[in-house]
Amino acid sequence: MSKFVLTNVRLFTGGADLTGASNKVEVTTKIEEKESTNYASQGYKELLGGLASAEIQGDGQWEAGDPGLIDDAAWAQLGGVGAWSVGPAGAAVGSLAYLTKGLRCDYKLGDAVGEVAPWTSSGKSSWPLARGQFAHPPGTARTATGTGTGLNLGAVALGKRMYAALHVLSVAGTTPSITARVESSVDNTFASPTTRLTFSAANAAGGEILRTDGTAITHTWWRVAWTITGTGPSFLFASTLGIW
Template sequence: MSKFVLTNARLFTGGVDLTSASNKVEISTKIEEKDATNFASGGYKELLGGLGSAEISSEGQWEAGDPSKVDDAAWAQLGSVGAWSMGPNGAAVGNLAYLTNALRCDYKLLDAVGEIAPWTSGGKSSWPLARGQFAHPPGTARTATGTGTGLQLGAIAAGKRLYAALHVLSVAGTTPSLTARVESSVDNTFASPTTRLTFNAAAVAGGQIMRTAGTAITDTWWRVAWTITGTTPSFLFVSSLGSQ
């Protein structure tokens, strides 16, 4: 990815797409510095990496009155931990994505007379911040069982994990149900895919995030697949995959 101007950043929290109500998104991550200096350290500080953390901050134009609006979503999520996915330049399949399981820890709204009503809010990580790609775009409605596009995210080393987030943005139909899963393969044919993660069945808007156990996975190709049931079902959902 070459240099670019931020005009199409994407932000998904739980089952809500906050892109059209956001004008600023920031992500930060850090590792604590632990001082291990002693008399054998050669006269220089000796540092070890301690606990890691990540933080998401966002702001934009305030809206309310619907579960998809920022005020309704922020109140519902405040104090709870859930899936967050962020993209610096769109959410098409293959676009860069960052994802984590984060606590919605603050929410600030409104301002002085004459101003466009603003909001600010943020989340602090309960899991590591993973870096990867979007595996399913937000604007493609799914009405039947299917599979997504394969992504060459690479193998997962021992001690690392594959992280997957699912944001179900809208649901329609009679008794609709979406069960999404993450599959891996040795190559892009997915001739004999292995299911690595399976999300809980979703019948309403909402978010989920999962991760593998931490054992090595040699497969290098990954995709999202889904099973849809119900009468005239239709789902809009976003999925992101990453490793850490």
């Protein structure tokens, strides 16, 4: 991926797509510096890595009146943890993504008279920040059971985990329900896929993030699949996958 100008950043938190109400998104991660300098350090500080943390912060234009808008979403999520996904260059399948389970710990709104009403909010990591790809795009409606595009994300080493976020953005139909899952395979044919993670059945907008248990997984190909039931169901959702 070459140098580029930020014009198509995508931000998803829970069941809200905040892309159209955001004009600044920052992703930060850091490791605490713990000094362990001693007389054998030859006059230089000696440092060890401590606890890691990450934060996703967004700014933009304030809107309210729907669960998918910033004011409604921020108030509903304040003090709670949930799925956060960021795409610095869009949300097409295979596009770069960062995802984490974040605590919605702050929310700021308002400015001087005459200004476009702004908002600022952030999610601070309760799980590691994983780097991966979008496995399902937000703009493709799904009305029946199916599978997504396979991604060659690589094997999961012992002690590492596959992280998966699901953002159900809109739901339509009579008694609609979607149960999404993450599958892996030895190759891109997915002739005998293995289900690694299964999200809770969803019948309303919302988000969830899951991870594997730290066991090594030799499969290198991954995808999202889903089962849809109901009368005239239709779902818009985004999904991200990443290993850490």
